[in-house]
Amino acid sequence: MREKLIRRLESLLRRLRPLLLPALSVFTAMVLGGVLIAVAGGNPLEAYAGMLEGALGSPRAVSETLVWATPYILAGLSVSLALKGGLFNIGAEGQLALGALSAAWAGHWLPQLVGGGLPAALHVPVTLLLGALAGGLWAAVPGWIKARAGGHEVISTIMLNYVALNAVSFLLNGPMKDPEASNVLSRTPLIDESARIPALVDGFRLHWGFPLALLAAALVGWALRRTTFGFEIRTAGQSPDAARYAGVRVSRTVIATMALSGSFAGLAGAIEVSALHHRHELGFSQGYGFDAIAIALLGKTHPGGTVLAALLFSVMRSGATRMQYLTQVPIDVISIIQALILLFVAADALVRRIYRVRGEGERLVLTRGWGG
Amino acid sequence: MGYRRYAFIAVVVGVLVLVVTLVGASQVPPLTIVASMAATTLAVATPLTLGALSGVFCERSGVVNLGIEGMMLAAAFSGWFGSIYASAILGFPPLPSLLIGVVIAVATGAALGLLLAALAVTFSVDQILAGTVINLLAVGLTGFFNRQLFFGSGSVFGGQVPHAPGVLPRLGVPLLSDIPVVGPVFEQQPIAVAAVALVALTHLVLFRTRWGLRARAVGEHPRAAATVGIDVARVRYVNVVIGGAIAGLGGAYFTLESVPSFEPLMTNGRGFISLAAMIFGDWTPFGSWAAALVFGAAQAFQINLQLFRDQIPPSWSFLQQSSVVGLVPYLLTLLLLTGVIGKTTPPAADGLPYEREGRR
Amino acid sequence: GCNSSKKADCASPEVFCVGLVTDMGKIDDKSFNQSAWEAIQRAQKELGATTQYIETTDPKDYPKNIGTFAEERYDVVVTSGFGLTEATRAAADQFSGVKFIGIDQFQIATKPNVVGLVFPEDHGGFLVGALAAMMTKTGKIGAVLATDAVPPVWRFGEGFRAGARHVKPDIELSVVYHNDVGFDKTFTDPEWGKTTAVSMIDKGVDIVFGGGGKTGNGALLGAATKGVYAIGVDTDQYFTVPEAQKVLLSSAVKLISDGTFDLIKSAKEGKLPAGNFQGKSGYAPYHDLDAKVPAEVKAKMEELRKGLLDGTLKTAVPPAKGP
Amino acid sequence: MTAVLEARGITKRFSGVLANDKVDLDLRKGEIHALLGENGAGKSTLMNILYGLLRPDEGALLRSGRPVALRSPSDAIALGIGMVHQHFMLIPVFTVAENVVLGAEPVRGALLDRRRASAEVRELSARHGLDVDPDARVEDLPVGVQQRVEILKALYRKAEILILDEPTAVLTPQEADELFRVLRGLTARGVSVLFITHKLREVLAVADRVTVMRAGRVVGAAIPAETDERGLAAMMVGREVALQVSKAPASPRDVVLDVQRLGVAGRRGSGADVVREVSFSVRAGEILGIAGVQGNGQTELCEAITGLSTPRAGRVLLRGRDVTGALPRALIERGVSHVPEDRQRHGLVLSYAIADNLVLCTYYKAPFAVRGVLRDDAREENARRLIKTFDIRAPGPETPASALSGGNQQKVILAREMSRPVELLVASQPTRGVDVGSIEHIHREIVAARDAGAAVLLVSAELDEILSLSDRIAVMYRGEIVATRDAGAVSRTELGMLMAGVLPGEEAPPPGEEVDA
Numbered sequence A: 001m002r003e004k005l006i007r008r009l010e011s012l013l014r015r016l017r018p019l020l021l022p023a024l025s026v027f028t029a030m031v032l033g034g035v036l037i038a039v040a041g042g043n044p045l046e047a048y049a050g051m052l053e054g055a056l057g058s059p060r061a062v063s064e065t066l067v068w069a070t071p072y073i074l075a076g077l078s079v080s081l082a083l084k085g086g087l088f089n090i091g092a093e094g095q096l097a098l099g100a101l102s103a104a105w106a107g108h109w110l111p112q113l114v115g116g117g118l119p120a121a122l123h124v125p126v127t128l129l130l131g132a133l134a135g136g137l138w139a140a141v142p143g144w145i146k147a148r149a150g151g152h153e154v155i156s157t158i159m160l161n162y163v164a165l166n167a168v169s170f171l172l173n174g175p176m177k178d179p180e181a182s183n184v185l186s187r188t189p190l191i192d193e194s195a196r197i198p199a200l201v202d203g204f205r206l207h208w209g210f211p212l213a214l215l216a217a218a219l220v221g222w223a224l225r226r227t228t229f230g231f232e233i234r235t236a237g238q239s240p241d242a243a244r245y246a247g248v249r250v251s252r253t254v255i256a257t258m259a260l261s262g263s264f265a266g267l268a269g270a271i272e273v274s275a276l277h278h279r280h281e282l283g284f285s286q287g288y289g290f291d292a293i294a295i296a297l298l299g300k301t302h303p304g305g306t307v308l309a310a311l312l313f314s315v316m317r318s319g320a321t322r323m324q325y326l327t328q329v330p331i332d333v334i335s336i337i338q339a340l341i342l343l344f345v346a347a348d349a350l351v352r353r354i355y356r357v358r359g360e361g362e363r364l365v366l367t368r369g370w371g372g
Numbered sequence B: 001m002g003y004r005r006y007a008f009i010a011v012v013v014g015v016l017v018l019v020v021t022l023v024g025a026s027q028v029p030p031l032t033i034v035a036s037m038a039a040t041t042l043a044v045a046t047p048l049t050l051g052a053l054s055g056v057f058c059e060r061s062g063v064v065n066l067g068i069e070g071m072m073l074a075a076a077f078s079g080w081f082g083s084i085y086a087s088a089i090l091g092f093p094p095l096p097s098l099l100i101g102v103v104i105a106v107a108t109g110a111a112l113g114l115l116l117a118a119l120a121v122t123f124s125v126d127q128i129l130a131g132t133v134i135n136l137l138a139v140g141l142t143g144f145f146n147r148q149l150f151f152g153s154g155s156v157f158g159g160q161v162p163h164a165p166g167v168l169p170r171l172g173v174p175l176l177s178d179i180p181v182v183g184p185v186f187e188q189q190p191i192a193v194a195a196v197a198l199v200a201l202t203h204l205v206l207f208r209t210r211w212g213l214r215a216r217a218v219g220e221h222p223r224a225a226a227t228v229g230i231d232v233a234r235v236r237y238v239n240v241v242i243g244g245a246i247a248g249l250g251g252a253y254f255t256l257e258s259v260p261s262f263e264p265l266m267t268n269g270r271g272f273i274s275l276a277a278m279i280f281g282d283w284t285p286f287g288s289w290a291a292a293l294v295f296g297a298a299q300a301f302q303i304n305l306q307l308f309r310d311q312i313p314p315s316w317s318f319l320q321q322s323s324v325v326g327l328v329p330y331l332l333t334l335l336l337l338t339g340v341i342g343k344t345t346p347p348a349a350d351g352l353p354y355e356r357e358g359r360r
Numbered sequence C: 001g002c003n004s005s006k007k008a009d010c011a012s013p014e015v016f017c018v019g020l021v022t023d024m025g026k027i028d029d030k031s032f033n034q035s036a037w038e039a040i041q042r043a044q045k046e047l048g049a050t051t052q053y054i055e056t057t058d059p060k061d062y063p064k065n066i067g068t069f070a071e072e073r074y075d076v077v078v079t080s081g082f083g084l085t086e087a088t089r090a091a092a093d094q095f096s097g098v099k100f101i102g103i104d105q106f107q108i109a110t111k112p113n114v115v116g117l118v119f120p121e122d123h124g125g126f127l128v129g130a131l132a133a134m135m136t137k138t139g140k141i142g143a144v145l146a147t148d149a150v151p152p153v154w155r156f157g158e159g160f161r162a163g164a165r166h167v168k169p170d171i172e173l174s175v176v177y178h179n180d181v182g183f184d185k186t187f188t189d190p191e192w193g194k195t196t197a198v199s200m201i202d203k204g205v206d207i208v209f210g211g212g213g214k215t216g217n218g219a220l221l222g223a224a225t226k227g228v229y230a231i232g233v234d235t236d237q238y239f240t241v242p243e244a245q246k247v248l249l250s251s252a253v254k255l256i257s258d259g260t261f262d263l264i265k266s267a268k269e270g271k272l273p274a275g276n277f278q279g280k281s282g283y284a285p286y287h288d289l290d291a292k293v294p295a296e297v298k299a300k301m302e303e304l305r306k307g308l309l310d311g312t313l314k315t316a317v318p319p320a321k322g323p
Numbered sequence D: 001m002t003a004v005l006e007a008r009g010i011t012k013r014f015s016g017v018l019a020n021d022k023v024d025l026d027l028r029k030g031e032i033h034a035l036l037g038e039n040g041a042g043k044s045t046l047m048n049i050l051y052g053l054l055r056p057d058e059g060a061l062l063r064s065g066r067p068v069a070l071r072s073p074s075d076a077i078a079l080g081i082g083m084v085h086q087h088f089m090l091i092p093v094f095t096v097a098e099n100v101v102l103g104a105e106p107v108r109g110a111l112l113d114r115r116r117a118s119a120e121v122r123e124l125s126a127r128h129g130l131d132v133d134p135d136a137r138v139e140d141l142p143v144g145v146q147q148r149v150e151i152l153k154a155l156y157r158k159a160e161i162l163i164l165d166e167p168t169a170v171l172t173p174q175e176a177d178e179l180f181r182v183l184r185g186l187t188a189r190g191v192s193v194l195f196i197t198h199k200l201r202e203v204l205a206v207a208d209r210v211t212v213m214r215a216g217r218v219v220g221a222a223i224p225a226e227t228d229e230r231g232l233a234a235m236m237v238g239r240e241v242a243l244q245v246s247k248a249p250a251s252p253r254d255v256v257l258d259v260q261r262l263g264v265a266g267r268r269g270s271g272a273d274v275v276r277e278v279s280f281s282v283r284a285g286e287i288l289g290i291a292g293v294q295g296n297g298q299t300e301l302c303e304a305i306t307g308l309s310t311p312r313a314g315r316v317l318l319r320g321r322d323v324t325g326a327l328p329r330a331l332i333e334r335g336v337s338h339v340p341e342d343r344q345r346h347g348l349v350l351s352y353a354i355a356d357n358l359v360l361c362t363y364y365k366a367p368f369a370v371r372g373v374l375r376d377d378a379r380e381e382n383a384r385r386l387i388k389t390f391d392i393r394a395p396g397p398e399t400p401a402s403a404l405s406g407g408n409q410q411k412v413i414l415a416r417e418m419s420r421p422v423e424l425l426v427a428s429q430p431t432r433g434v435d436v437g438s439i440e441h442i443h444r445e446i447v448a449a450r451d452a453g454a455a456v457l458l459v460s461a462e463l464d465e466i467l468s469l470s471d472r473i474a475v476m477y478r479g480e481i482v483a484t485r486d487a488g489a490v491s492r493t494e495l496g497m498l499m500a501g502v503l504p505g506e507e508a509p510p511p512g513e514e515v516d517a
């Protein structure tokens, strides 16, 4: 009986062990961030306490934090999934923007196109689906470029981000601009009521997109481990050569992986539109793509880890307001802390040295140079 | 880089200039337009060229530098702060203050290069990730210190930002810069001149000197280089630090040569375009320069088309939309990546960490 | 901007609290967020107000950030930027005891506790456009502006166009917007502003109107390096871009700080208006170039200004760019 | 007489592996000293330590009796030590001269003196009879010539001690003889040579002394005159080894693979085809051996047959069906098995468990997957069964492939490829870098596949392997099949000549001539 308990405990500890280094990385980054806060004339403990209070101090705060977490989880998942397939998707930013754009289109123009309103049971899924589709198609382009000519996805996704942002700017200023006479902004009209994701709890902004994001994470985790497609993604990611020799169609897998990855980013954008903003407004999604990279890396590309990392980032982002309100510390401190977290997670040898943690570092191999 | 690529670049630039010249011919003499396009192109290309050269230096020795953007941003800030501090607090005259700023900017770039080298070489961190860290860090730190140093009563200058010492003066080529209309092309500021000189110098160093041969060997096959007694880590450190310094000079361009002010995020993605220019230029200095000129010409094209928007037939009016013509550089790069303009070949070991006792 | 009395009891009638929620920009943007903050700091000094700010990093935080002040029972919450229009109005419904001042926020319907501080930017633009048209020697003038997706910028630009045409219908005009970068970058690209201005000047433009944060400032600097006249925007840029002083003819100004302070003051006195409050937009002094401006031009400028003020003259610029 | 180079009590550990265990070795002036040992015995590790590439955990090195510390190869170079590595350490895009002078470049002022580099390399190659064009790009040169470049690199640095790690693995017997002639010339000038080989025949022919290693230790020494191949093999492996496979005569049946006038373009897409007009067929129940020096188109031939590349010309028929350009998976489904040349890169996903590697080609089919969902129990059951039948030495099915020895990795691949119905087995260099004990096992499996009715295409550069396994032998040279012989009717010498491109009645081609790529 006791032996069993000890064994349970041991296995639990073993399972928690992967969290040790990320936790230490976060801790180290917070300490350094605290130094900066002190430099800025703030009290680090007070600042961090404010951050926690702002993020988790009340039901409303928790709701707001989870509202932040929703796109973070999905965009982080997007980057993680691609990394599992050996691809570095820096294009989540553009994919997300296009997902939001097509959700805005589906929410407002689609009913007009098919003549008349749609029931919510149909309209919401269609809106989200179109968002995912747009993100997926956009991401398939760098996948295709990679599969066809080996053009590195890092460069092509960065370029496509610019293209997407320009296209969105063009459309929101022109064809898709809210024609309402009083409108002076670059934004689409409000989407129909039937296209809106409802709130999870009345009176709070937290919406059904959050459980959906968790579900997506669970699904990705399961699919990667348990399905043949997941096997193909992982194999092509671990060793594209061996995969090809074993009969996996690597080009197709690369394109499919990118498309799937992009569809999660697109879904993130669509949910933001459908559940929160109810329209696409220029510039609402700036920076999510890059945060997503940090989140995926912090989560070591595991779907579960990605969720945890997304929650951590949400707490920081969401609590930043209160932190600033209480201590007037520049919000840039948050970005610096996030960069430092990433730094320490990446260079875990550094953290090992500081805390004398023994053991081999599993090296995070993301890219194999430009050659692909 | 092959001649085909150069020819392609020449054609693209030629077409861009020709279109603008034709569109604007009824308003402005063609020669003026061409000269003005050339001046814009050179100006826009300056930071891109320096960024690309930074990339060439790093990547020829096998270290991918995705952090050019961050290096430029941080250097733009520190150089600017340095120049103001020198002139306002230390009381230096404008020119020495600016030069102090340039030195500080270059040193900042070099320091971030050192960080990249430490991460990539010593800690074998995934290099693309290391570059991302540098970019994030640069954004956060410049934003933070911009606030700390310049804003609020507790800041260095007591809340009142002193006047910047201006920008670096123009240097003219004695006779050529006096020619009417095209003269200004021969009158450039020092960093723009340095960029072009560095193109030639980088070429010389990489392809004609002992150090260059060794650096390229390290970028192609580090283990082979190690077996003939070359210290791979040292070569990479040196090259990445030099690369960082060059990116730092590129950063100085923004605040010390172009405009005497700093803005958070003012590099606006030019570091990434530099990287594209480097790939476009097949990892060669002259090729990168040519590619930077294409991007410069594309921007000149976009600005000029807006200037002459009244001359554009209505059916082509979408071209005036800067969000449409602004796409030219990005689309060109994508086109390149699809392999239609020939393949690019990165150094064989580019991006791969080298471990002394590892197997490969 | 630190404030020791942050735990002050804003609910009590003696304590007058003013909070600022910025738009995506920062408090030190040397632009409208900063102008608003300066007004609030002035309120701290002159009215003894308790003040605080929150910088917004993402539009989805608008309600939360406004709510932070409202829940602490701040007396006045200033929200700067047209992007916060809807969030401000929603908050006004939720927190009826709090007064809201929305800078650049046009109110389509009146709410008792919200006032939109709006500016006829087209007037300022119109005036300096006319000035440029009268002062040009080459007959070519240009404007280098941030994105036209931002209505005030667009109104400045189109006002400039209208004013120039008003005094000289055949003038050659170049108006260039910087739409090809992300929304967050269009105001912070002095490099582009300078390059664009220089490109215009190369083609004969001899007066450049630079508008839109740092991007516009870049244009002024471009004019300064080329030695042609420049015209600034928002504030009297003689003081914000000293490098351009020699060539700065005037600026199309919009008195955000004054307007905001005035409204805060009325709020303190319990006389805050509802609906829209017209701020002032005009043109700044000629400063160093005063001697270069002919008397008849000065006279014409005053005439135009009066005409716009009393409504006899219309710029014909709509509040926003059509779709 | 003191040794020019001596290792005393060298110990080197890699995480978990004791690669060298108190090794003593001495090299005398002017001798050729051979180092033997099964794969993974620690030979390369020891050589790398002698060259300063690795640092020993314990032990000392002595150069002419004086203790020395080698911190890097440059220290070794300064002490007159040169090394030719098991995998060539050449920079493909550099010229021969650049490769040779790298690290000790002649300069004029601040700039490289390329002319002098070229001239010096030319002079050096003439002096030692190592013919090579200094201005050729290394990637365009055949491996035999690349090896000369490697030796020139050492000589350029005035090496008095030359370490060669498996220098003959990629050479034809004639090229190997040429190499030994050069080495003899060097020892006559006082150079000492330490070389590693797996070819016992060579050891007996050229070495003055032999040292044998096993599992990181020196287990014996010998003088060639006093021993023979059998004795050396036993010393290496620690038991008697069957150097020859015993197999029954072949009983060929229907044609399985029919290759007709196949042409395959080179990797760079330009230039002449690397496989030209190749035609042959393989019947069920026979082994066709393809002999040839590495880089003569064998790799490309195998890739075209297994669907990994699309041939530019010609046809591939499988049991009479045209399968030219079919995808790898379609061919796998039709019973084609492939043991690729580069087992670590192409044959395995090193980070995957053995169990995953064993289903790498079949994961999507029942019983390993049902409607797209993987079945863990079937995967594990499969792994347990194959680990047992193929005698894979591993802690368990979840051990990552990277943790296995080369021989066991190869067994994993063979197990996977033979665990489904095999019509055609394409085995490319199946025993390269595999220890003698495992070779025995692998050879037995290949013969068993033949006897079970598979057609076997065996590609090998190893003459002994080709001769002992094949029923028929085709020789590939510069992308063409230059001759086909019955296994019983051909001699080693004749095969060696054919592999070097010497057709019956012709003179040997001048050395150093380039293979047109």
Ligand SMILES: Nc1ncnc2c1ncn2[C@@H]1O[C@H](COP(=O)(O)OP(=O)(O)OP(=O)(O)O)[C@@H](O)[C@H]1O
Residues within 6 Å of the ligand: B357, B358, B359, D014, D015, D017, D018, D019, D037, D038, D039, D040, D041, D042, D043, D044, D045, D046, D086, D433
């Ligand atoms: N860099 C390394 N990291 C980990 N293990 C290593 C490394 N290099 C060698 N080893 C291990 O050390 C042992 C000795 O390897 P070594 O390469 O010296 O063998 P070898 O005798 O040269 O074999 P071969 O005949 O294949 O050349 C092997 O078990 C090998 O796996």
Ligand SMILES: Nc1ncnc2c1ncn2[C@@H]1O[C@H](COP(=O)(O)OP(=O)(O)OP(=O)(O)O)[C@@H](O)[C@H]1O
Residues within 6 Å of the ligand: B359, D039, D040, D402, D403, D404, D405, D406, D407, D409, D432, D433, D434
């Ligand atoms: N980094 C490593 N750590 C531990 N074991 C390794 C490592 N790399 C390789 N090995 C194992 O050590 C075995 C023996 O090494 P060895 O160098 O002899 O391999 P090999 O297959 O003969 O390849 P090579 O052709 O490079 O000699 C390899 O087959 C491999 O399984």
Ligand SMILES: [Mg+2]
Residues within 6 Å of the ligand: D043, D044, D045, D086, D165
């Ligand atoms: Mg070896």
Ligand SMILES: [Mg+2]
Residues within 6 Å of the ligand: D039, D040, D433
């Ligand atoms: Mg080996």
